[in-house]
Amino acid sequence: MDFSLTKEQKDIKKAAAEFARGEFKPELAQECELTHRFPREIYKKAGELGFIGLDYPEDVGGGDLGVMENVLVIEEFCKADSGMGMAIHLAYLPAKILKIFGTPEQHRKFLSPLVKGDWVSAVSFTEPDHGSDLTRMDTTLREQDDGFVMNGTKVFTTNGGYADFFIVLAQEDPEAGPGKGMTTIIVERDSSSWLGGKMEINEIPDKMGLRMTSSSELVFQDLKISKENILGKRERGLLNVLDFLDESRIEIGAQALGNCEGAFLKALNHAREREQFKRPIIDFQAIGHKLARMWSRLQTLKWITYYGAWLCDNRPQKISGTIPLFTSIVKHHVPETAKSIIDDAITVFGGYGYFLDQEVERRYRDNRIIEMYEGTVEVQLNNIVRILKKLNLGFIDSELL
Ligand SMILES: Cc1cc2nc3c(=O)[nH]c(=O)nc-3n(C[C@H](O)[C@H](O)[C@H](O)COP(=O)(O)OP(=O)(O)OC[C@H]3O[C@@H](n4cnc5c(N)ncnc54)[C@H](O)[C@@H]3O)c2cc1C
Numbered sequence: 001m002d003f004s005l006t007k008e009q010k011d012i013k014k015a016a017a018e019f020a021r022g023e024f025k026p027e028l029a030q031e032c033e034l035t036h037r038f039p040r041e042i043y044k045k046a047g048e049l050g051f052i053g054l055d056y057p058e059d060v061g062g063g064d065l066g067v068m069e070n071v072l073v074i075e076e077f078c079k080a081d082s083g084m085g086m087a088i089h090l091a092y093l094p095a096k097i098l099k100i101f102g103t104p105e106q107h108r109k110f111l112s113p114l115v116k117g118d119w120v121s122a123v124s125f126t127e128p129d130h131g132s133d134l135t136r137m138d139t140t141l142r143e144q145d146d147g148f149v150m151n152g153t154k155v156f157t158t159n160g161g162y163a164d165f166f167i168v169l170a171q172e173d174p175e176a177g178p179g180k181g182m183t184t185i186i187v188e189r190d191s192s193s194w195l196g197g198k199m200e201i202n203e204i205p206d207k208m209g210l211r212m213t214s215s216s217e218l219v220f221q222d223l224k225i226s227k228e229n230i231l232g233k234r235e236r237g238l239l240n241v242l243d244f245l246d247e248s249r250i251e252i253g254a255q256a257l258g259n260c261e262g263a264f265l266k267a268l269n270h271a272r273e274r275e276q277f278k279r280p281i282i283d284f285q286a287i288g289h290k291l292a293r294m295w296s297r298l299q300t301l302k303w304i305t306y307y308g309a310w311l312c313d314n315r316p317q318k319i320s321g322t323i324p325l326f327t328s329i330v331k332h333h334v335p336e337t338a339k340s341i342i343d344d345a346i347t348v349f350g351g352y353g354y355f356l357d358q359e360v361e362r363r364y365r366d367n368r369i370i371e372m373y374e375g376t377v378e379v380q381l382n383n384i385v386r387i388l389k390k391l392n393l394g395f396i397d398s399e400l401l
Helices: 007-023 026-035 040-048 067-080 082-101 104-115 237-273 285-314 317-354 360-371 377-390
Strands: 121-124 140-144 147-158 165-171 182-188 196-203 215-226
Touching (some): 007 040, 040 082, 067 082, 067 237, 082 104, 082 165, 082 182, 082 237, 082 360, 121 147, 147 165, 147 182, 165 215, 165 237, 182 215, 182 237, 237 317, 237 360, 317 360, 317 377
Parallel strands (some): 121 165, 140 165
Antiparallel strands (some): 140 147, 147 215, 165 182, 196 215
């Protein structure tokens, strides 16, 4: 058993930490938070320095590395600033589905500008009547000689206000059974790529956190898309989404890991410096023990996230069918526990923790969405139970558990 990172992984982690410390300035973060602005200039710099698309093919400018390297970058970005780190990660994460299922032409067209930090991506799965339940879409897709015509409404699309392309899940076969007959298609923002119809994008205002991103409703009215924009095999749409979620849920977990590490470090520093009753507050056992517990929980989160990433990258044959058993642990346990660690950090800060200035309350608000998007905590627990019900008990003895 070897818990060490490779030299390349250590270098990537260090470079990401230095970049974030240098660029994610507190004044800039507050400005983006208060004006709800996506820090596009920082995203561009991250692309220029190679932090975007570390797991994308080299021929489009990617690093040909894996989920583990992405996790290390996301962890450091979110450790430095939850809002900036999450906004930047969420701008390139959606394109992962295109990396997995796209043709070489689609890779060249969409991933090349994304890797440079010029383009932003989005996924539009959720609909007003289909959130946790993606087994059927109300958005329809109909083949029509030279293209596909789409009608319907999507909600909560992250980056809707500025994404250059959207990967949309739509129902192609209306007669198909649950989970079947859906197709993924790429919709470009540039209306000159449309063959007819229209797409309306409406901002959904006033969210609790994640305020450096846009959240949008998309309305497709007879929007006609070129056949070249079909992503992956037709009518395999939900399976494409599930394969994407296997990897993306680990990276989403890394957001929560970084968020609570950042909160912990701030709380530790505060507890050593803040004096009450003529003693640093870390010397009060109530505060000292709280920090000790925060540290212990944080370490468990780090190692389960790294292990999930390692499994995704290595896919040991023995457990290839049970990867979701681990991705779902990362997706529910890391943000849930991070929430409680960040809450403890607010306690350590006392009244100061309640204000934006100290940034721990923002971490709490930003972190809260990680329990919801890409499948809620309850959906992850359902996934785990579904696999546990059928699991060969011999597996539980395996060295992988
Ligand atoms: C800020 C933000 C950004 C988002 N970004 C995107 C995006 O970019 N693209 C995208 O497609 N979507 C996005 N989403 C949507 C997100 O993935 C959904 O909100 C989420 O999957 C839950 O769906 P819902 O909101 O419809 O809740 P519902 O599905 O209505 O669930 C409501 C509650 O019931 C529970 N529940 C539902 N079904 C079950 C069940 N079978 N067992 C137990 N409990 C259950 C849920 O866990 C939840 O607590 C975003 C959402 C937000 C808030």
